[in-house]
Amino acid sequence: MLIAILLDVVYTSAIEKTIPRNKVRYALSLKNKHYNVLFLGSSRVENSIVTSMFKEQNISILNMGLEGATLGDNYLVLQLLNNNNVTFDQVFIQLDYLYNNNEDSFSETSMSNLMPLIRSKQVTPILREFDKDFNQNYYIPFYRYLTNSYRIGFREFVSSLLHKKPRISFEDGFTPKFGTTKLAKEELPKNIVSYSKVYNKINNTCLSMGIEPVYFIAPYCSKMVDNGFVRKLDSVVDNFYDYSGVVKNDNNFYNCGHLNNNGAQEFTEVIITDFFKNKKR
Amino acid sequence: MLFNSITFFVFITIVFFVFWFLLKSVKKQNVFVLVASYIFYGWWDYRFLFLIIFSTLLDFYLSKNIYKSNKNKQKKLYLWISLIANLGLLFVFKYYNFFTNSFQELFAVIGVHLKLSTLNIILPVGISFYTFQTLSYTIDVYRDKLKPTNDLIAFASFVTFFPQLVAGPIERATNLLPQFYQKRTFSFEFAKSGVQLIVWGLFKKIVIADSCAVYVDYIFSEYETQNSLTLVLGAIYFAFQIYGDFSGYTDIAIGTGRLLGFKLLPNFKTPYFSRNIAEFWRRWHISLTTWFKDYIYIPLGGSRGNKGLQLRNVFVIFLISGFWHGANWTYLFWGGLNAIYFIPSMLLNKNRKYTDKIEFSGLSVLKMIITFIITCFAWIFFRANSLSIAFGYIKRIIDFNIANPIKYLSIDRYNVEMIPLIILFLVFEYTGVNKETPLLGKYSYLKTVSIVLLIMILGVFSDQKDFIYFQF
Structure with missing residues (x-):
C-alpha cells in the first residue's frame, strides 16, 4: 500500500506538471481564448482538416478531432472549452455512424487522459458523472494508473518527467496520413436511432454558447456502402452537410474512412470555399 | 477466471485459508479442492463441466475394468473405448470444422462443391490438456504401470486440479494422484x-x-x-x-x-x-513433449529401427504436436518445420547432446x-x-x-x-x-x-x- 501511495504521488505530480501531451489535456489548459472555428470529431477530422489552410485565410482554428472519439468525447471537449471560457464563431461537428452511439460516456482514451487529474476541481465532477469505476479510481492509490497503464502508465510517466513534446502539435491539431493502404469496404448502418442523447447535449451546449453548429459527414472512398444512412441523418440533424462523396479519387484516401494528406487538402479546400469564400452560411 | 485477475486473487485467498485452517482431514480437503476446481472451471462456462465430469467418470470406471480383466482382448476393448470417447470429444469440439472445411476446399479444387455442415460450437477451455491427462492415466493402467485408484474424489481432483486444469502442466497420475492420499502439513518454505x-x-x-x-x-x-x-x-x-x-x-x-x-x-x-532444437524441446512445454514421447514416439519405435523409421517417427511426433495446438494448417506447418530442424541432429546422433546444465x-x-x-x-x-x-x-x-x-x-x-x-x-x-x-x-x-x-x-x-x- 505504501508503494502504491508513493507511486501515485510521483506519477500524478510528474503528469500534472508537464506540458499537455494529449488533446483532452490541451483543451483543459486553454483559458479565455477566442477562435474563429472549432472542429470536433474523430480521426476522420484529425486527419482531414488541414488547419494551416485556414490560417492562410486568417481564420483561427482548433482541430479537436480525436482518434477513436465517440460523440461523448466531442461533448467532453466542448464542455471543457466552454467551462474555460474559450469561445468560437463557428463549430463544425463530424457526424456519421457515431450518431447511433447513444452511450452517455467517453472513450477509454479520453477517460485515461483525464485520470491523472481526478482530484482537480475541474475534472472530479466530470469523472464522478461518467466514470463507472470512479470510487476505485478516486480512493485506491495508483489504481487508475494500473487500469489505464497503456496510456498513462510508466511510458507516459517517463515522457512527462522528461517534458517530452507530443508527436503532434495541438496548436495545429491536424495529423496527416500519407500514401494509400488497402481500401476495404465500409458500410454505414441501415437504421438510425430515433433519439441521440449525446447529439442533443452537444447541440444544446452549442446553442447555449450562442452558436448554431454545422454538422457534416466527412468523405469516404468509393467502396463505402451508404445504406441510405446519410439521407436519414440529413432528415434528423439540422444544418447537416453531406461531404461523404466529395473526394472522388480513391488515391486521395489512406483507407476508406480516412483521407491522406492530398485528400485532406482537397476536402479542406471544399470546406473553406463553401463556408468562408462563398459564405454558404 | 484468469490467474492475473482480482477475482482469482480473492478465490485463491479463500481457498488457501479454508484448505489449511478449516479442513483438517485429507478427504475433506480433497472434496474442497474438487469443488473449488469445478467453480474455477465453471467461471468460464459451466456448461462444459459435464464434459470433464463425463471424462472423469469414464476413465475412472474403465481403468478399474482394465485392471480387473484377465483377458487381453477385454483390456484392449476398454482402452479403445476410453481412447475413442476422449479423442472423439476432442475431435468434435476442436477438429470437426477444420476437417469439414478442408474437405470442402480440397474437393472445390477439382470442381466438386460439397455442402457439408459445420458445427457452431466454441472450444471448451483446456480440453486438450485434461483429455491428455485422463488418457495417460488409463494407458498407464493398461500398461500395468499404475494401479487404478478406488477413490473417486481423489481421481476427480487429480483430473480437475484447478491450478493446472486449463493449460497444464499435463500431470501424470504417477506424480499427482498419490499426493491426494497423503496427509498434508503446511510448510512455510x-x-x-x-x-x-x-x-x-x-x-x-x-x-x-x-x-x-x-x-x-x-x-x-x-x-x-x-x-x-x-x-x-x-x-x-x-x-x-x-x-x-x-x-x-x-x-x-x-x-x-x-x-x-x-x-x-x-x-x-x-x-x-x-x-540446439533437440535441447529446446527438452526445455519447452516439457509435460507435453514427454507425453508424446511416452505414449506415441516410443510405441512407434522411437529412435530404434532404421533411419527411415526414425525419420517417420520424428515427423509423426512433431506433426501431431503441431496439430494438438490447433486445427489450422499453420500449426501443422510449424510442427513440420520443427521436425526438419530436429532431423540433422538426429541423423548425426547429436539429439541427446546438451542434456547437462x-x-x-x-x-x-x-x-x-x-x-x-x-x-x-x-x-x-x-x-x-x-x-x-x-x-x-x-x-x-x-x-x-x-x-x-x-x-x-x-x-x-x-x-x-x-x-x-x-x-x-x-x-x-x-x-x-x-x-x-x-x-x-x-x-x-x-x-x-x-x-x-x-x-x-x-x-x-x-x-x-x-x-x-x-x-x-
Missing part, C-alpha cells in the same frame, strides 16, 4: 517458494507477454505496411510473448499448487538458452542465438492466421525494406521500444538459469519485492489478455 513462483509468473505474463502482445497484434495484423526490421521484431516479440505467457501461466500454476502443498511437474527450463561459453552463446533465430522463424507460422499470411510476412522481411528502420507505429510506440525490456528479462533469466526461478537464492525477499514493484510499474493492466494456451 514450500508455500514461500510457491508465492515466489506466482510473482515470477505474473511478471512474465503481465510485464513481458502482455507488453509484447501490444506490438505483436499490431505488427501481424498490419504486416503489409511494415518494414523488415519491424517484422523481424514482430517475430522476436512473439517469441517472448508466447514464452512469457505460457511459462508464466505454468509458474503461477505450480506456485498455486504449492500453496496447497502439491508439487506439480516442471514445464519450462529457460528454453531460449537451448543450444547450461553454460555460457562463446560457442554455446552462438549456438543459442542460431537456435533462437530458427525458433523465431517457426513462430511466424504459429502466430499467423493462415499460411499465406505467414509466407507474406516472411516475403516482406526478405524484401529488405530497411530505409528508416526505426518506425513509429500506429499504436503510439516505436517498433524498437520493447528491446530494453526484453534484454532486462533475459538478464533475469540468465540469473535464474539452472534454477527454478531467478527469485531464489541470495536476497530472495528483496528480489521478490523488486519484481512486485516492476509488475506494478511496467505491467499491462489496461488491456488484460487471456493466456494464449487456453485456446488449445
Whole structure:
C-alpha cells in the first residue's frame, strides 16, 4: 500500500506538471481564448482538416478531432472549452455512424487522459458523472494508473518527467496520413436511432454558447456502402452537410474512412470555399 | 477466471485459508479442492463441466475394468473405448470444422462443391490438456504401470486440479494422484517458494507477454505496411510473448499448487538458452513433449529401427504436436518445420547432446542465438492466421525494406521500444538459469519485492489478455 501511495504521488505530480501531451489535456489548459472555428470529431477530422489552410485565410482554428472519439468525447471537449471560457464563431461537428452511439460516456482514451487529474476541481465532477469505476479510481492509490497503464502508465510517466513534446502539435491539431493502404469496404448502418442523447447535449451546449453548429459527414472512398444512412441523418440533424462523396479519387484516401494528406487538402479546400469564400452560411 | 485477475486473487485467498485452517482431514480437503476446481472451471462456462465430469467418470470406471480383466482382448476393448470417447470429444469440439472445411476446399479444387455442415460450437477451455491427462492415466493402467485408484474424489481432483486444469502442466497420475492420499502439513518454505513462483509468473505474463502482445497484434495484423526490421521484431516479440505467457501461466500454476502443498511437474527450463532444437524441446512445454514421447514416439519405435523409421517417427511426433495446438494448417506447418530442424541432429546422433546444465561459453552463446533465430522463424507460422499470411510476412522481411528502420507505429510506440525490456528479462533469466526461478537464492525477499514493484510499474493492466494456451 505504501508503494502504491508513493507511486501515485510521483506519477500524478510528474503528469500534472508537464506540458499537455494529449488533446483532452490541451483543451483543459486553454483559458479565455477566442477562435474563429472549432472542429470536433474523430480521426476522420484529425486527419482531414488541414488547419494551416485556414490560417492562410486568417481564420483561427482548433482541430479537436480525436482518434477513436465517440460523440461523448466531442461533448467532453466542448464542455471543457466552454467551462474555460474559450469561445468560437463557428463549430463544425463530424457526424456519421457515431450518431447511433447513444452511450452517455467517453472513450477509454479520453477517460485515461483525464485520470491523472481526478482530484482537480475541474475534472472530479466530470469523472464522478461518467466514470463507472470512479470510487476505485478516486480512493485506491495508483489504481487508475494500473487500469489505464497503456496510456498513462510508466511510458507516459517517463515522457512527462522528461517534458517530452507530443508527436503532434495541438496548436495545429491536424495529423496527416500519407500514401494509400488497402481500401476495404465500409458500410454505414441501415437504421438510425430515433433519439441521440449525446447529439442533443452537444447541440444544446452549442446553442447555449450562442452558436448554431454545422454538422457534416466527412468523405469516404468509393467502396463505402451508404445504406441510405446519410439521407436519414440529413432528415434528423439540422444544418447537416453531406461531404461523404466529395473526394472522388480513391488515391486521395489512406483507407476508406480516412483521407491522406492530398485528400485532406482537397476536402479542406471544399470546406473553406463553401463556408468562408462563398459564405454558404 | 484468469490467474492475473482480482477475482482469482480473492478465490485463491479463500481457498488457501479454508484448505489449511478449516479442513483438517485429507478427504475433506480433497472434496474442497474438487469443488473449488469445478467453480474455477465453471467461471468460464459451466456448461462444459459435464464434459470433464463425463471424462472423469469414464476413465475412472474403465481403468478399474482394465485392471480387473484377465483377458487381453477385454483390456484392449476398454482402452479403445476410453481412447475413442476422449479423442472423439476432442475431435468434435476442436477438429470437426477444420476437417469439414478442408474437405470442402480440397474437393472445390477439382470442381466438386460439397455442402457439408459445420458445427457452431466454441472450444471448451483446456480440453486438450485434461483429455491428455485422463488418457495417460488409463494407458498407464493398461500398461500395468499404475494401479487404478478406488477413490473417486481423489481421481476427480487429480483430473480437475484447478491450478493446472486449463493449460497444464499435463500431470501424470504417477506424480499427482498419490499426493491426494497423503496427509498434508503446511510448510512455510514450500508455500514461500510457491508465492515466489506466482510473482515470477505474473511478471512474465503481465510485464513481458502482455507488453509484447501490444506490438505483436499490431505488427501481424498490419504486416503489409511494415518494414523488415519491424517484422523481424514482430517475430522476436512473439517469441517472448508466447514464452512469457505460457511459462508464466505454468509458474503461477505450480506456485498455486504449492500453496496447497502439491508439487506439480516442471514445464519450462529457460528454453531460449537451448543450444540446439533437440535441447529446446527438452526445455519447452516439457509435460507435453514427454507425453508424446511416452505414449506415441516410443510405441512407434522411437529412435530404434532404421533411419527411415526414425525419420517417420520424428515427423509423426512433431506433426501431431503441431496439430494438438490447433486445427489450422499453420500449426501443422510449424510442427513440420520443427521436425526438419530436429532431423540433422538426429541423423548425426547429436539429439541427446546438451542434456547437462547450461553454460555460457562463446560457442554455446552462438549456438543459442542460431537456435533462437530458427525458433523465431517457426513462430511466424504459429502466430499467423493462415499460411499465406505467414509466407507474406516472411516475403516482406526478405524484401529488405530497411530505409528508416526505426518506425513509429500506429499504436503510439516505436517498433524498437520493447528491446530494453526484453534484454532486462533475459538478464533475469540468465540469473535464474539452472534454477527454478531467478527469485531464489541470495536476497530472495528483496528480489521478490523488486519484481512486485516492476509488475506494478511496467505491467499491462489496461488491456488484460487471456493466456494464449487456453485456446488449445
